[in-house]
Amino acid sequence: MPRARLTAATALAAAALATLTGLVAIVVAPPIASAESTNGTGMAYSDRTFQPFTASNGLSSKYHVYAAGIPQDHAAGLVLQFHGDGAYEFANPTSSYSLGGPSGIVAQARSRGYITVPVRTPDSAGEITWWENGSANADFVANLLDTLETGYNIDTEDIWLVGYSGGSQFITQFFLPKYSSKIDGGGTVVFGGGGVPRVSAQPFAGGLIADLPMHWYTGAADNGTNVSDGYNAVLDAQKGSAWYSAQGFTTDLESPAGLGHNLSGTFGTVLARHLDDHAPNNQVPTTTVAATPEPTATQPTTTTTSPPPITTTTAPVTTTTTPVATTTTTPPPAVWNYTLTPTRIGANLVVTIPAGTSRTTFRVTATQGPFYVYNYTTRTGLRTLSIVSSLAPDTTYNYTVEADDEIVGSGSFRTLP
Numbered sequence: 090m091p092r093a094r095l096t097a098a099t100a101l102a103a104a105a106l107a108t109l110t111g112l113v114a115i116v117v118a119p120p121i122a123s124a125e126s127t128n129g130t131g132m133a134y135s136d137r138t139f140q141p142f143t144a145s146n147g148l149s150s151k152y153h154v155y156a157a158g159i160p161q162d163h164a165a166g167l168v169l170q171f172h173g174d175g176a177y178e179f180a181n182p183t184s185s186y187s188l189g190g191p192s193g194i195v196a197q198a199r200s201r202g203y204i205t206v207p208v209r210t211p212d213s214a215g216e217i218t219w220w221e222n223g224s225a226n227a228d229f230v231a232n233l234l235d236t237l238e239t240g241y242n243i244d245t246e247d248i249w250l251v252g253y254s255g256g257s258q259f260i261t262q263f264f265l266p267k268y269s270s271k272i273d274g275g276g277t278v279v280f281g282g283g284g285v286p287r288v289s290a291q292p293f294a295g296g297l298i299a300d301l302p303m304h305w306y307t308g309a310a311d312n313g314t315n316v317s318d319g320y321n322a323v324l325d326a327q328k329g330s331a332w333y334s335a336q337g338f339t340t341d342l343e344s345p346a347g348l349g350h351n352l353s354g355t356f357g358t359v360l361a362r363h364l365d366d367h368a369p370n371n372q373v374p375t376t377t378v379a380a381t382p383e384p385t386a387t388q389p390t391t392t393t394t395s396p397p398p399i400t401t402t403t404a405p406v407t408t409t410t411t412p413v414a415t416t417t418t419t420p421p422p423a424v425w426n427y428t429l430t431p432t433r434i435g436a437n438l439v440v441t442i443p444a445g446t447s448r449t450t451f452r453v454t455a456t457q458g459p460f461y462v463y464n465y466t467t468r469t470g471l472r473t474l475s476i477v478s479s480l481a482p483d484t485t486y487n488y489t490v491e492a493d494d495e496i497v498g499s500g501s502f503r504t505l506p
Contacts, residue, residue, distance in 0.1 A: 126164035132240030134159055138182055144232035146225060148211035152233065153182055155195045155205040156241065163467065166247035166275070167237065168198045168360070169230070170207040171256030173281070174218045178253070179209045187253065187356045194251065197361040203249070204241060208233065210259075219252075219259035224288050227263040234271055244467075246274035246300065251360055253352065254322070257283040261329045266290035274300035276367050278360050281307055281350050284325035285332040298337040302367050302462070305330045305341070306359050308348025315349050322350060365477040366435075366462050425490060425497040433505040435476040440490065442469045450491040453480065456501075480504050 134156040143149040159165050170188070172179045178187035188194050188207060198205045210219045211229050219226055237243060250272075252260045257279035265277070266286035274297065283305050305326040313321035326342055334340040343359075427440035438451045450465040451474035464474040480486060483506040490498035 127238040127241070127243045127245060128164075129237075129239045129241045129243060132156075132237070134161060134241075142233055142236070144211075144229040146228045146232070148225060148229040150209045150211040150229065152206055152208045153179070153188075154237075155199060158199060159204055160202060161242070164242045164244035164247075166201075166203040166249065167241075167243050168194065168203045168205045168249045168251055169234070170194055170205065171219055171250070171252035171259050172207065172209065173252075173254035173256055175216050176209055179207055182207065186353045190357075192354065193357040194360055195357075197357040198364070201361070201364050203247075203364070204237075204243070206233075206237060218255045220255050220262065220287075223259055223263035224267065226259065227267045227288075230264055231268045231271055234268075245272060248272045248275040249360075249364070250275075250277045250279075251356075252279050252283070253356065254281040254320075254350065257281060258325070261285070261333070262287040269293050269297055272297060272301065276301060276363060277303045278363050279303075279305055279326075279329075280352055280356060280359070281311055282320075282322040282325045283307075283329040285328050290336075293336055293338075295337075302339045302363070303330070303333050303341075304343070304363050306343045306352075306355075308350065308352070309344040309346050310349040320350075362477065362479075365464075365475065366479045367464065423497065425492070427490060427498060429488070429500075429502055431502045431504045433482045434480050436480065436486075436488070436502060436504070437476075438474045438488075438490065439471070440474065441471055442466070442492075444469050446492050448493055449474070451476070451488065452491060453486050453488045456485055456487060482506055 132154075136153075136155045136157045138153045139151045140154060141149065141151055156165075170178075172187075178184065181189075182195075183189040185193055188205075190196065194207075195205045208230060210217050210226055212218055212221055212226070234248075238245070250260045250265065252258075260277060260279055261283040262285065267288050267290075269291060307322045307326040309323065311322040312324070313319045323344060326344075330340045330342045425440060425442075427438055430437045430439075436453060440449065440451075442449050446469055448465055448467050449472070450463050452463040453476050462476050462479045464476060466472050466474060482504055485501055485503045487501045488499065489496050
């Protein structure tokens with residue numbers, strides 16, 4: 090099910106701060122599966138290209154699957170990739186233009202534990218596109234996603250939709266508005282477009298809105314003046330990101346100066362940046378980590394927050410004789426020990442996660458405005474959760490450390506100048 094967003098942060102704002110010292114050393118516990126695992130079986134964890142698929146609506150096409158080397162001891166994240174008009178990247182999956190090469194989408198996703206599935210549109214007339222007959226194409230993809238979740242153990246809270254040009258249009262205009270219920274979290278990265286819905290949008294679950302950050306990457310020069318069809322991708326990206334922001338999603342639009350519609354070689358590195366900022370961290374550490382050192386002129390201090398006790402008072406209980414007032418005290422969640430080290434454009438949280446914890450999230454929020462980024466893990470033991478590159482230098486941010494339904498740490502830090 091979608092996760093509910095925590096609302097207890099304000100209750101901890103006045104908590105006392107304590108500085109950590111000493112050395113943390115722990116034996117890593119075995120991994121646990123995500124609470125949203127599909128537990129699917131039967132499909133090979135191997136790389137296979139041009140696989141045929143026919144959906145229940147009769148549409149047929151092909152897909153690639155890149156699953157070789159993906160760990161099978163826990164649910165895997167999934168990257169679904171949708172090509173631009175003409176499907177060059179699908180027809181040439183080894184090309185470094187998009188999917189192939191060490192900086193391509195497949196390699197970057199694989200190194201982070203994701204199965205990658207590029208999909209070819211069922212369109213077969215003229216220049217093939219995703220956005221023509223987009224609603225029926227969305228039905229096709231929803232059916233394919235069901236099949237993948239049945240065949241693989243997929244983490245439905247970690248599904249990423251990645252598209253280029255017409256594939257971006259398909260994601261934001263058709264698939265996500267129609268089938269957001271198929272996803273519990275993850276993210277979107279759309280390149281060269283991504284406009285407002287062209288089908289009636291189904292209600293978005295609150296948990297999905299909180300846990301599906303949406304990213305647009307469209308060159309500032311991609312305004313229709315340098316392409317034969319006159320397509321203004323910047324305008325579509327601006328309208329699409331504004332629409333989803335108005336629905337409550339966390340959105341951002343990156344428009345590099347001088348960059349047009351040709352984004353050759355950029356897809357994998359941009360995707361990797363956003364996966365690192367938002368995706369679950371399942372790396373097993375190989376060293377122990379020292380707690381925060383004494384602050385110096387260049388090293389910001391690191392703090393943890395001790396939550397105050399929460400006291401609630403019931404109304405007086407009246408009997409036939411004397412009114413009795415009763416007071417019940419709810420014990421606060423235990424505060425975890427951790428080390429937070431800011432970088433110039435990110436932060437690293439080293440935390441010892443107790444056995445039995447299903448999900449631990451490191452969430453960083455702006456002191457003003459709706460911006461936030463997060464990283465999480467479903468494992469226990471000694472873990473490092475990193476926000477790699479989404480923060481601004483020399484800026485103060487608030488953060489929370491969340492364990493399942495409880496906040497177990499909070500505070501603020503300042504990135505390096």
